[in-house]
Amino acid sequence: MTLSEENYLKSIYSLQREHGKGVSTNVLSKYLGAKPASATEMIKKLDEKGLVRYQPYQGVLLNESGEISALKIIRKHRLWETFLAQKLDFSWDEIHDVAEQLEHIKSDKLIHELDRFLGYPKHDPHGDPIPDEHGHVVKMEKKRVSQLQPGDTGTCIGVNDTSSSFLQFLEQQNIILGSVIQIINFQDFDKSMTVRIEDRELILSQIATENIYVRI
Amino acid sequence: MTLSEENYLKSIYSLQREHGKGVSTNVLSKYLGAKPASATEMIKKLDEKGLVRYQPYQGVLLNESGEISALKIIRKHRLWETFLAQKLDFSWDEIHDVAEQLEHIKSDKLIHELDRFLGYPKHDPHGDPIPDEHGHVVKMEKKRVSQLQPGDTGTCIGVNDTSSSFLQFLEQQNIILGSVIQIINFQDFDKSMTVRIEDRELILSQIATENIYVRI
DNA sequence: AATAAAGTTTAGGCAAACCTAAAAAATATA
DNA sequence: TATATTTTTTAGGTTTGCCTAAACTTTATT
DSSP states (O other): OOHHHHHHHHHHHHHHHHHSSOBOHHHHHHHHTSOHHHHHHHHHHHHHTTSEEEOTTSOEEEOHHHHHHHHHHHHHHHHHHHHHHHTSOOOHHHHHHHHHHHTTOOOHHHHHHHHHHTTOOSBOTTSOBOOOTTSOOOOOOOEEGGGOOTTOEEEEEEESOOOHHHHHHHHHTTOOTTOEEEEEEEOTTTOOEEEEETTEEEEEOHHHHHTEEEEO | OOHHHHHHHHHHHHHHHHHSSOBOHHHHHHHHTSOHHHHHHHHHHHHHTTSEEEOTTSOEEEOHHHHHHHHHHHHHHHHHHHHHHHTSOOOHHHHHHHHHHHTTOOOHHHHHHHHHHTTOOSBOTTSOBOOOTTSOOOOOOOEEGGGOOTTOEEEEEEESOOOHHHHHHHHHTTOOTTOEEEEEEEOTTTOOEEEEETTEEEEEOHHHHHTEEEEO
């Protein structure tokens, strides 16, 4: 499988999860920073290879072998992220770009030994679960902060947006994995929330609350 | 720099070291498993970029910026080899192919942190020196076993051929880094050598003696 | 229902790296 | 030195993954 094919599979997997239905070429291409025409082309190729199901104008869906492939790449990505954070002291926002490259290295032994070296971690530094060798993932009951009510409390277990500007923001605010977040109140006019984290209160915008995941 | 450009630079560096003069397109292409025409093309491109000096029919030579680039790739390769051997328990012959992929990952921070994590190693698992951040290497006084005389003794510090068949052979014979090799005698008809390693004697073919490096 | 807007696909190109086959240059041999 | 051999280059293709522009579908609006 080529680097580009791997990136498409991974993107289709994420978008399918996020929106719950077939992924349009428009959405897919935007996500990957390419043009819709390019996405159409690649999707056709993946369909011929039996990795996705595709009908013109109807969007793409991964089929079983495509999903397993996607999960194997995601497994590699998350193990490398764990390595970078745990062993090489990378900060939250520096991890992503490098893991994006490392996930394409081809070697079963490498990933198996890396897993052992890291002590068989269950979650990556963003709180996302690491699939096993066969592509199985434990689905977590996670909610966005935006879905909580005033009075609710949750433990930060991950983020949706992994852009470095967002991750830097979290670092500045000292919001890390495991931070306990309590909702104080909710502003209707701009959908922002006042929350308590550790011993201080701050206001999170709608965009922020939609991009932070918590376990309740 | 593309992956292919990096591989050409690295190859030119090695061949230049080995033969001491300009590298012909023929030799270069054979080394890389490509056709001579492809080498000609790439060399022209590298020349235009100012990384090598090239005149048709005269072979290629790295110029300064090309050599620095090559050494940076070699630094990455050797640091990754060290990581694989030291931390992930890869055996000598399994290392090369994976390091060949890892050396192309682009991130200054990554390689800097990896170096720190490994404790700033001076040599890779094959005994080759690891260039510093600026591309400086300590040149070692090393000889091939084939250059020794009966009675001479050397300490194994590396190999030339890194094919897995050769490395597997060494593993079978229990020849490792640090093994002390003493020359017992030399057969003129086939240029093989009888050597003592630890407490046992064995016969090494000419090909084997030419591919094992020792420090005296 | 007709038209406008948005989304998707097709057609034709481009760059990078490779290839083969033929031409050209350099080197070796008679 | 002339010829044969080897090496190198040139010319013209191929594949992958991207692009733009135009054509075509689908969906939304009037």
